[in-house]
Amino acid sequence: MNRYLAFTASIPAETQYVLEAMENPRKITLGQRLAYKGKLFGRPIIVMITGVGKVNAAQSITALLENTEIETVIVSGCGGAYISSGLDIGDIAVATEEIYGDEGVSLPDGWQSLEGIGIPMFEKQQKRYFNWFPLNSKLANKVVDILKTGPIKAKVLSGPFITVSQVSGSREIGELLYQRFQGICENMEGAAIAHICTLYDIPLLEIRAISNMVEDRQLSHWNKTIAIQNSQNAILEVVKHWKEVMCQF
Numbered sequence: 504m505n506r507y508l509a510f511t512a513s514i515p516a517e518t519q520y521v522l523e524a525m526e527n528p529r530k531i532t533l534g535q536r537l538a539y540k541g542k543l544f545g546r547p548i549i550v551m552i553t554g555v556g557k558v559n560a561a562q563s564i565t566a567l568l569e570n571t572e573i574e575t576v577i578v579s580g581c582g583g584a585y586i587s588s589g590l591d592i593g594d595i596a597v598a599t600e601e602i603y604g605d606e607g608v609s610l611p612d613g614w615q616s617l618e619g620i621g622i623p624m625f626e627k628q629q630k631r632y633f634n635w636f637p638l639n640s641k642l643a644n645k646v647v648d649i650l651k652t653g654p655i656k657a658k659v660l661s662g663p664f665i666t667v668s669q670v671s672g673s674r675e676i677g678e679l680l681y682q683r684f685q686g687i688c689e690n691m692e693g694a695a696i697a698h699i700c701t702l703y704d705i706p707l708l709e710i711r712a713i714s715n716m717v718e719d720r721q722l723s724h725w726n727k728t729i730a731i732q733n734s735q736n737a738i739l740e741v742v743k744h745w746k747e748v749m750c751q752f
Contacts, residue, residue: 560696660687674718714730
């Protein structure tokens with residue numbers, strides 16, 4: 504049985520360029536979700552649109568992994584960069600870990616993580632997982648090297664990603680999350696996908712391009728078009744060099 508790369512994003516626009524580059528994509532359904540099966544640069548790939556948010560992402564990836572032989576899950580899409588991250592709109596971020604930013608408890612004297620209150624997400628092989636899900640650092644570093652030497656004219660940084668249920672619409676909240684987790688950008692799906700991939704022992708690569716800064720919300724400052732373009736061009740570049748990437752496993 505073929506093992507597939509799985510490329511996932513939350514909305515159709517974040518998969519458009521990859522689908523256009525695929526050889527003979529055909530529609531399939533996995534767990535009531537729309538997906539496409541085909542080849543990209545000669546490599547078997549499944550493209551899945553998960554929907555927005557943690558529940559949609561977790562259900563989609565579970566259906567994918569339960570019904571298909573997957574080599575690696577690749578997540579992409581737009582992200583919001585924290586002011587102190589060193590990223591700007593259009594830049595590319597590669598995750599070294601995923602963090603549940605909302606799970607925990609808010610107390611009068613401050614916030615506590617799941618670890619702080621002693622409730623893990625799950626336990627596996629005598630390891631307890633709370634808010635933090637580390638990704639393969641060698642894989643992330645190799646992908647950064649590939650993207651920095653490639654044709655995309657954007658800054659490329661790696662670091663922790665923060666997954667939130669509600670997008671941070673003020674600079675104050677963004678700075679609070681940055682100080683709490685030292686994350687470089689936020690999204691709404693990544694930690695849930697990292698959670699499921701950890702359960703199934705499937706490698707995860709997450710690459711996002713920055714559509715907006717986490718500041719007092721002004722949609723006129725956003726540029727989803729460049730983020731959608733750069734995130735998918737990054738995916739195409741990485742899959743094109745997948746043999747080099749595979750040496751990190």
